[in-house]
Amino acid sequence: MATFYDEWLGFWSQATEKRRRARKVIHEEELTWVKTPQDARIALLVAPETGFATWGTASMVAEIPVGGHTGEHAHGEEGIYIVDGEGCSIVDGARYDWAKGSTLWMPFGARHQHFNRGPVAARYYSYMAIHLEHAIGLAQLEQFSECGPTGRVPDVPLSASGLDQQGRRIVLRWEDAPRRRGTEAGAHSRRDGEVPLKADAAMQAQGASNHSLFIDFMGFVGRGRQDFQNMEIEITGILSDEPSAHGGKHAHMEATLYIIQGEGYSEVDGEKVPWKPGSCVHIQGPQTVHQHFNTGRVPTYQLRCSPGIRTHFFQKIAKERFPYLWFETRSSAEVSG
Template identity: 50%
Template sequence: MTSFYEKWLNYWDEAQQEKSSARRKLDIEEVEWVETPQDAAVGLLIAPETGFRTWGSETMLAEIPVGWKTGGHSHGEEAIYIVSGAGFSIVDGVRYDWKEGSSLAIPFGARHQHFNTGDVPVRYYSAMSVHLEHWVGVHRTTQYETCGKFTSLPSAEKSANGLSPDGKRVALNIEDAYIRVGGEGGGAAQPQEAPRFEGDKPLVVGDISGMERFMHTHKHEIREFMRVGRDTNGFEVHQMEISGILTDAPRTRGGKHAHMEAHLFIVDGEGYSEVDGEKIPWKPGTSVHIQGPQTVHQHFNESDQYSKMLRIAPGIRYFFERCAKSTFPYLYYDVRQS
């Protein structure tokens, strides 16, 4: 009989086999749209149900028809990006307006509902950790109202600045987002230096904080929304972050690096990513999964326009990035180039 310890000895090889057979990307045409009590149309993107080996997280895309509202419900923490359209959300009784490019953070357990008040369908991108919550026994989704057409809009106190009554950020318009690299404004400058590589050896930067010294050599522009464990734009998130938008100039490649798990969603541009030696083509609407813990990858913009991709990371990534930093450090291999 195999003992528990023999199983432990096999876990690493078992995980590598699962990752090698798991899905790496999903194009928008492959999304399986369904109707739920919460959404008129919603499809899972990177999730265990669609063949990805995630760390307990999942991303999805949902649509709100013109003149419709979503259902009203509560669950664990959720990060949202508005892909298209305009409207508002009611979160724990407060109204937060949003438009294309806005980002939102729904606190754990907060009751919320979204309304499309524009003249085009709304599409919103959502990131949660339902599987991880379920595994540890804290997940509970409660449905209060189903989706459908609205005949009148709810009366609710409106947040003038996207902050909740206790001062935490719930909604942020894209023009107000912190710009770490490129653009104008965005806050205090970050310490930067030139990476020094030794031959083909990667630079061991340790974690995301170590990598930030070289972001100016990594991407054309990084527009940050929210970060786990950090006060970024006033957001306070713990489980999931939509970090922001990573931009590469036309006909360029970004820096080559390796780190823990991340989800990517292509907003603009066409090109491909090399992920552990595999070429993965992408276009607007494509989702790409960086599995971790040290997945080597690089992004190539083959188009004549700026490529823009959302970067999403689960909070548990940063937990392991800290405690396993000496075993699986963040690695930097090469800088961005034309």
């Protein structure tokens, strides 16, 4: 007679098959746009509902019409990146102004609402872990008001620093995000057939030459977090590679990449996955081997996100069983489309 232990023994093979069958990318033209009480126009990107095997995360893209606002609601942590437009958010009674390229963090349970104060539709990318919350009984989504046209923005205090009263960063503007160049190509590279390098803390902190440019938002492992105190989700920052270059070949736990600029493809566990602006690529983990190639004429900007359960939990406790691996570093050598 089969027991619970027999079922447990099959968990890994079940998960492996689920990952094999899941999607790896979704493109702008494949999105299903809907109206909800919160958003006038919103679509799911990488999420279980769209066929991805995530670690409880969901990413979305939404638009706020000119002269409009979102609903007001509260839920678990959320990371937001402003793809286009300008406006402000009211978070727990304080106003935070934002523009294209800004990154915002909604603390767990914070009441918040977003306002478009510019001449074009404001588009934002959202990253949450609501399915993880649901799995453990913490998914409480409360709606206080619905989206619609704005008469006037509520008169509440402005946070000029982008910090809340507890000293936590709520918004980081594009021009204030730290920039750093990747180290020289060739460092840590491995020949075909060689055992890949296990990443130590120093390699993870510097990115080990994976890309030519890093723009830090909520920060990479081992680096500053710009006063963000996120734990459940992480909009790490921008990964960038020059035209005709490719990033390093490596393997790690779950990450999501939303393409802001440029075009190219990724090799994900041996499969070629093309992308362009508006595409969203899913790196499933726990040791997905992948590499990104810029086949366009401008530097690529990939918005990189990862779940907090990876960054602050499993990446630390499971590093011997599922270590972060490097196979080769970035190169400026010409790549084919």
